[in-house]
Amino acid sequence: MGTAKLTFEDVALTVNVPQGTRIIEISEKVGSGITYGCREGECGTCITRVVEGMENLSEPSALETRVLKDNLAGRNDRLACQCQVLTGTVKVRPG
Template sequence: MAKAQLTFKDIDLTLTVPVGVRVIEISDKLGSGIIYGCREGDCGTCLMKVDEGWSNLSTISVVEDKILRENSAGKHHRLACQAQVLGDVTVSPA
């Protein structure tokens, strides 16, 4: 199984995770400041900033893009419940 490094900047912790895992699955277990409400990509509470490795996350879906726009998210923001880790990435709460 392929692995990648996922770093949570707010708690200064880097983990090796399976490729394909959603960021929220890991942040929830670690107590990162990335919070969530629904896990389905339609509320926007799990908005996070991608500090490094933007291209190492899954492609933004139509649903995620809609929520990002509705929340006036910045250029390097994603929803942790939708973003899958494909390679090394560093994230922090938005």
């Protein structure tokens, strides 16, 4: 399994992560300001702005798409508990 680079702008930290890692998993470990509630993709608390590398993330599920729409999220927003870093470089900040 390969790795990807994930940068958290709010704490100015870049880490190497295994492909398929959910953003929220690493956010907790590095102390990023991404908050969460349910971890199941239903509450919308963990909406996160993708600053760079949207193409390196998993496609949003129907549930994630609905929750983002219901919360009036922007087109560069994703749920940190749902999206996975697949390859390359991704840069995020709390939404």
